[in-house]
Amino acid sequence: MIKVLFVCLGNICRSPTACGVFASQVAASELSDRIRVDSAGTSGWHIGASPDHRAMQHAAQYGYDLSFIRSRKINEQDFIEQDLILAMDDENLRSLRQDCPPDYADKLRLFLDFADLPVSEVPDPYYGDDEGFARVLNLVELGGLALLNHLKSNYLQDS
Ligand code: 4NP
Numbered sequence: 001m002i003k004v005l006f007v008c009l010g011n012i013c014r015s016p017t018a019c020g021v022f023a024s025q026v027a028a029s030e031l032s033d034r035i036r037v038d039s040a041g042t043s044g045w046h047i048g049a050s051p052d053h054r055a056m057q058h059a060a061q062y063g064y065d066l067s068f069i070r071s072r073k074i075n076e077q078d079f080i081e082q083d084l085i086l087a088m089d090d091e092n093l094r095s096l097r098q099d100c101p102p103d104y105a106d107k108l109r110l111f112l113d114f115a116d117l118p119v120s121e122v123p124d125p126y127y128g129d130d131e132g133f134a135r136v137l138n139l140v141e142l143g144g145l146a147l148l149n150h151l152k153s154n155y156l157q158d159s
Contacts, residue, residue, distance in 0.1 A: 008088040011041030011071040016051040044073035086111040089121040115146035
């Protein structure tokens with residue numbers, strides 16, 4: 001089982017979107033028994049909250065359900081248990097690097113590192129308009145497919 005954790009700041013916009021979209025892409029590839037998906041925030045500002053209604057609305061438009069997700073803060077156990085810890089932007093990657101025990105630092109990456117895109121970050125949409133949320137969804141779909149291809153060719157070849 002490969003365990004993937006998506007991480008943003010509040011765990012109510014970008015990382016829950018990535019979690020819901022990627023779980024759906026994994027299911028479509030019939031790999032749900034090989035890849036486990038979760039999300040968390042580097043802040044604890046929204047612990048227990050559902051995803052932002054704008055994130056849920058945009059996701060629902062494309063057929064993704066985020067309603068089961070509740071915000072949580074990344075914890076020490078995550079650094080030990082997760083296989084890949086994927087930050088949505090540089091600031092969150094920096095924050096993860098500060099908190100991660102050195103033995104597990106190799107698990108930390110930028111989510112969009114796996115995609116061949118002109119951008120490396122999923123921009124924070126929280127204080128913006130609908131366009132920002134549409135952009136998150138678009139980047140997350142592209143990034144998710146690239147991540148899935150990476151996992152298939154690096155970890156799941158014999159299946
Ligand atoms: P997220 O977006 O990190 O993609 O979940 C944000 C959510 C909340 C806040 C900032 C970013 N906030 O300042 O409360």
